[in-house]
Amino acid sequence: MKKIHITNDSVKTVLYPLVFGIILVVLWQTQVLHRLLGADTFTLPLPSRIGSIIADNFGVIMLNVKATVFVALSGLLLGSLFGFILAAIAALSPHWGMGGLTIATAFNAVPIVAVAPIFTNLTKDFSSDPNVRSMFAKTLVVMITCTVSMGINAYRGFTELKPFSLDLMKSYAAGKWTAFFKLRLPNCVPYIFTALRISVPGCVISAMVSEYFAEYIVGVGRQIRESIVLAQYSTAWAYIVVACLVGVGMYVILLFFEHLLLKGRRIK
């Protein structure tokens, strides 16, 4: 694209948010923020205190992070795969498929809070181990949230082709399947990433929310809540910071792969 040279503008792009962030942390540490919000250091602990708690309880925190990330990723994988297959079926038989996707979008508006307890109840007999069956229930909830966005976006990728490209395929006497693999599938790739940009933050959120309703107490989201019930606000904040890092980390990994695979083929 452009030659990389450091301009006044690009310095500002990095500097401004950085300075803003530092000011915010300094205000927080010096308790100016507390006075503005009317909070005390008990409910809104200082950054240094949160940092020391993360360092002290690193092992336990990682255990919960692992549980949440496992649920989020397996749900993301299963849901995206399922959504992709649905979209492919819908693209091959557009008439009935599109109707199915319309229904699926309606599911998208169903609050996770309503879905999570249903699955917790449904999967009671799945395993005698409460940890395993909770994992299963949580994964199903995450799967549902990821299925929809992948289904809709992949369907768009399969069907919103360049004008006349399908006619060209037909003039080559290409069959339905050849057109699918040579034209529709490659066209779909950028749309898959659009879906993942919605699902990756989404899967972390739904994993955390489904933990609230799960039987077995594990996971970052659940620990935030449990710590607050026990009035251990600093611990809760430590888990929040970790949750934010997980969310940002997963998104950055996604962007890295997108950059690697698409190289500027992104749809706007």
Place this chain on the structure above:
Amino acid sequence: MQREMKKPVWEKIAASPRTVTVVWVIGLVLVWEAGAFAVEAVKRTPENVLPHLYQILASVFSTKKVTASQTAVQIVIINACVTLGRAGIGFVIGAAAGYVLALCMRLSGAVEKTVFPYLMLVQMIPILGMAPIVLAVTRDIDKSRVIIAAILTFYPVAVNTLAGFKSIEKEKFELFHSYAATTPQIYVKMMIPASVPYLFTGLKISAPMAVTASILVDTLQGGGGLGCMLSQSLKHAMSIYVFWQIVFFSAFVGILSYYGIVLLERIVSPGRRNQTRNAGGAK
């Protein structure tokens, strides 16, 4: 076209998109009922796991009181007013703040450079998971509902509106400059109207989120609201059908909130819908 006219009536009915939707809905109902029968065969209390749809429907119209003074429907409706009222306030505040921020970001490059990375960051972090801490800091369930709903509404509106401001063609600015229009005039006559479709794209994403957020905040504490009743019903403090009614009601409200915004958009700006459909919501 000609060929379609000759098709028999039943084929035309089968081809209409409405029929497709109806068939899908019937299919889903059948799957649910099959599941309900399966659960009924093996469980002692099937209504806790998967009741029949007609049982839920019957509980809606039942006059039996599930608490001292209220029937199941009364509980759902009264608590829904509490929850959705707060969700609505948060939604309006968040939308207004998001729009103003987008305007500020367009007006000043420094503001945009400072704030935009943080807007992206907010998108990546699980705000809903932070609901308990907001409650702990504000110590007021009503305030927390409004705040969480506002934060969740805020960033889709801000990001989409900013995208709207940026999508305006350069020629339009040149035209306005050639008319010697002042900056406020440019904003009022061109930029603000041009951003409206994008504003609605943001609102469509955030409306179901605001509903979800408010219900979730309810579950954190007693004292009314749909989520509170939902968790009480799950703990068998009252009829389990209250839970099922809330599940269907919240699903309904979530979908309705989306179509409510679509309707509002048709009224406010008929025929000028933003063509870049967002994949987050229904088409």
